[in-house]
Structure formats: structure tokens, C-alpha cells
Amino acid sequence: MSSLLIDYTLHLADTTLILSQRNSEWCGHGPILEQDIAITNISLDLLGQSRNFYQYAASLIGGEATEDSLAYLRKEREFKNLLLVEQANGDWGQTILRQYLYSQFQYLLFEKLQQCDDEQLAAIAAKSIKETAYHVRWSSEWVVRLGDGTEESRNRMLKAIDELWRYTGEMFMPASYETIVDVSELKNSWEVKVNAVLSEASLIPPSGGGGAVFMQSGGKEGKHTEYLGYILTELQYIQRAYPGAQW
Amino acid sequence: MSELSTENNQQPLKLSGSETPPSEGLGEAIWAILETVTDPEVPVLTITDLGIVRDVKLNGEEIEIIITPTYTGCPAMDMIAMNIKLALLEKGYRQIKVTSVLSPVWTTDWMSEEGKKKLKEYGIAPPNPRQQVCNNDLFAPAEAVQCPLCNSHHTHRISEFGSTACKSLYQCDDCKEPFDYFKCH
Numbered sequence: 209m210s211s212l213l214i215d216y217t218l219h220l221a222d223t224t225l226i227l228s229q230r231n232s233e234w235c236g237h238g239p240i241l242e243q244d245i246a247i248t249n250i251s252l253d254l255l256g257q258s259r260n261f262y263q264y265a266a267s268l269i270g271g272e273a274t275e276d277s278l279a280y281l282r283k284e285r286e287f288k289n290l291l292l293v294e295q296a297n298g299d300w301g302q303t304i305l306r307q308y309l310y311s312q313f314q315y316l317l318f319e320k321l322q323q324c325d326d327e328q329l330a331a332i333a334a335k336s337i338k339e340t341a342y343h344v345r346w347s348s349e350w351v352v353r354l355g356d357g358t359e360e361s362r363n364r365m366l367k368a369i370d371e372l373w374r375y376t377g378e379m380f381m382p383a384s385y386e387t388i389v390d391v392s393e394l395k396n397s398w399e400v401k402v403n404a405v406l407s408e409a410s411l412i413p414p415s416g417g418g419g420a421v422f423m424q425s426g427g428k429e430g431k432h433t434e435y436l437g438y439i440l441t442e443l444q445y446i447q448r449a450y451p452g453a454q455w
Numbered sequence: 456m457s458e459l460s461t462e463n464n465q466q467p468l469k470l471s472g473s474e475t476p477p478s479e480g481l482g483e484a485i486w487a488i489l490e491t492v493t494d495p496e497v498p499v500l501t502i503t504d505l506g507i508v509r510d511v512k513l514n515g516e517e518i519e520i521i522i523t524p525t526y527t528g529c530p531a532m533d534m535i536a537m538n539i540k541l542a543l544l545e546k547g548y549r550q551i552k553v554t555s556v557l558s559p560v561w562t563t564d565w566m567s568e569e570g571k572k573k574l575k576e577y578g579i580a581p582p583n584p585r586q587q588v589c590n591n592d593l594f595a596p597a598e599a600v601q602c603p604l605c606n607s608h609h610t611h612r613i614s615e616f617g618s619t620a621c622k623s624l625y626q627c628d629d630c631k632e633p634f635d636y637f638k639c640h
Binding site for chain 1: 530556594595618640
């Protein structure tokens with residue numbers, strides 16, 4: 209039971225950490241100052257959430273484990289994050305779409321998680337969902353602006369959907385350790401919400417045409433796309449090169 | 456319990472020249488010291504104005520301060536925990552433990568009226584009572600926020616996200632000044 213809880217907590221921690229790291233790559237590169245600040249604010253929120261999950265995981269593991277050792281000293285195959293969040297930033301449209309698809313899922317997940325029997329996970333979810341509400345609103349507004357904007361922005365959003373859609377199915381495929389919230393039950397609500405936003409943006413999800421898209425999976429079990437190794441190389445560099453280095 | 460211990464500083468420290476802490480009315484004395492600890496990001500606000508301090512517990516010789524974070528990623532929280540310890544150490548208290556709890560969840564509704572007044576004088580619009588945070592409707596109208604400089608209600612939101620996690624960016628349509636709004640949470 210305890211090892212399931214540890215794995216699940218690490219899955220939540222890794223997903224928020226990796227998306228935070230991806231978004232932070234925009235720091236100083238956003239299309240305009242306010243949006244640069246927005247995406248890095250979201251990055252900071254996600255980092256805060258991941259710290260809470262890592263601290264909790266470390267307390268469950270005990271011994272020498274700390275939030276830092278879990279973030280900086282685990283290998284690629286030990287990371288349990290969703291494949292979606294490790295995908296490349298691409299252009300602004302792809303980053304926005306990735307954020308929206310995940311935030312919409314995270315909101316539904318945390319709604320359930322804040323009611324679960326595990327007091328600490330419930331507390332972290334209740335705390336975080338207020339931030340997630342802002343993320344959902346901000347990212348969905350951008351999906352609409354870009355999808356329903358110019359021909360160029362619309363084409364880029366279509367490309368982003370094509371690129372990212374195959375990683376959305378994994379969110380709803382429960383891993384062996386995902387026993388606290390049944391993610392498969394979130395799928396319908398997620399689709400309803402996402403379809404509404406895409407429709408407002410004059411965009412269509414690929415499955416809307418009838419043919420199902422093949423969904424990639426494996427991230428939750430440590431099998432990642434090629435991107436994660438590069439992300440960790442940068443994220444963990446200092447601790448790997450100079451073990452125990454501190455500010 | 457839903458709590459995460461931060462650093463646990465239980466080593467007795469020798470402090471030269473520090474007065475002996477009063478044993479009578481200890482809780483009140485501690486609260487009085489906490490009222491002097493300010494938020495490093497918004498230095499006009501004390502941590503009691505913000506409603507961050509949830510409880511003070513006296514466990515024998517040890518003083519435990521229970522705090523709750525404002526935003527999960529707020530970098531000021533680590534500094535606040537450290538400043539609490541320093542403030543108490545300065546007054547001669549030695550066994551101090553700062554514990555961070557997440558539940559119940561902090562809300563801007565816990566900010567004191569005094570705190571809101573100080574924020575406004577500082578040029579930051581204080582948070583409205585919480586209501587629209589969970590309004591996820593697309594392009595929902597921005598909250599009506601009063602300009603802290605000229606008191607006009609003709610303002611508009613420039614960005615939901617501002618210079619720190621707790622603020623969004625507004626501009627006044629009358630006096631034209633941009634200003635920070637401590638967003639409701």
C-alpha cells in the first residue's frame with residue numbers, strides 16, 4: 209500500500225516538475241513581456257506543487273530521501289511523469305496547447321484528489337487547485353485567441369493539436385499505482401470541456417472525424433520519449449557534476 | 456496530520472546579551488514578536504496581517520509556530536520561516552520550530568483589514584473578497600478593482616499574472632497609472 213502511495217505521489221511530483229521545467233525555458237523568450245511573466249508564473253506555481261508532492265514522498269520514503277534527492281538524483285526510467293508534459297515547447301501555440309490540455313486535466317484530477325482519504329494529498333490538491341483555476345482560464349483563452357485568430361495562428365494550432373493529441377490518452381489510462389483517483393472516469397468531463405474550448409477556437413480534435421488516434425503511453429511507468437533525458441540532463445546538471453552543491 | 460516539517464532548529468543557541476524571555480503571557484509575547492516579521496516581497500505587510508501564522512504552540516521548552524503558505528511556489532515562504540526564527544532568537548527564545556501546514560487552505564479573506572489598508576497606502580490594490588477565483592469561463596470580465604492611487608473604479612486588467620505569484624497587473628483608465636492588484640485567492 210505504502211509503495212503504491214509513494215509511486216503515485218512521485219508521479220504527481222514528476223509531472224508538475226517537468227512541466228514547470230519546460231515552461232521555465234520560456235523565461236526571457238516570451239512573445240511579449242506580460243505573457244513571458246504569465247508562463248513563468250505558471251512554471252513557479254507548478255514547481256511549488258511539485259515541491260509539496262516531493263516533500264510528502266520523501267517523508268513516506270524516510271531515511272535519506274529529501275525533496276532534492278528525489279528531483280535531482282533519480283534517473284530517467286525512474287521518472288513517472290506524463291509524456292504530454294515533457295514534449296518540446298515548439299512555438300507559443302504548442303506550449304499553450306500543452307498547458308491547456310494538462311491544466312484542464314489537472315483541474316478535474318485535483319477536484320477529486322482534494323476529497324480523497326489521504327489527508328496530505330487532499331491538502332496539496334485543495335491548495336493547488338486555486339492556482340490551476342487560473343492556469344485553465346489563461347491557457348484556454350489563448351487557445352481561443354490563436355485558433356480563432358489569423359490563418360497563420362490557426363495553422364499553427366492545428367499543427368500543435370496534431371503533434372500533442374497522441375499524448376493525451378495516457379492521462380486517462382490508470383497506472384498500477386493510481387488507485388486513489390480513477391482517472392479513467394475523468395475522461396468524459398475532460399473531453400466535454402476541451403471540445404467546448406476547441407470549438408470556440410474553431411478547432412477540431414483529431415478524433416472528431418471518427419477515426420481514433422493511436423495514443424502513446426508509458427510515461428507513468430518510466431518509459432519516456434527522447435525529450436526527458438535532455439530535460440533531466442539540464443535540470444540535474446549541477447547536482448550530478450558537483451554532488452551536494454548548495455547555494 | 457497534514458503537515459510538512461520545515462527545518463527543525465532545536466539546538467540550544469548561546470546568545471550573548473539577550474534578555475531572558477518572560478515566562479508569563481508567553482503566547483502573547485510571541486504573537487507580539489511575530490507581528491514585527493514582514494513579508495520580504497511586500498514589506499509593508501506583516502505575516503500576521505497576511506494571515507500566514509495559524510497558531511503558536513508551546514511544547515514544554517519548545518515554541519512551535521504553525522504557518523501556512525500563500526502560494527505553493529512562493530519563494531518568500533522559506534525566507535519568512537527563517538525570519539520568524541531570527542526574530543525569536545533575537546529576543547532570546549532558543550528552541551523554535553516552524554511548521555508549515557497546507558490545510559485549511561490560505562485565502563486572501565484572512566488578510567486583516569489593517570493589512571488591506573496598508574497595502575493600498577503602499578500602492579497595491581488590496582484583494583477583493585473571494586468570489587471569482589473559480590470562475591473559469593473564458594474571457595470572463597476581469598474583477599472590478601479600485602485604483603489605489605486615485606480611487607477610480609475605471610480600471611482594466613493588463614495581465615492576470617504579475618511581478619509575484621500573488622499579484623496581477625492593472626491599469627487605471629482615469630489617472631493612467633499602472634498598478635499591482637493583490638489578487639483574490
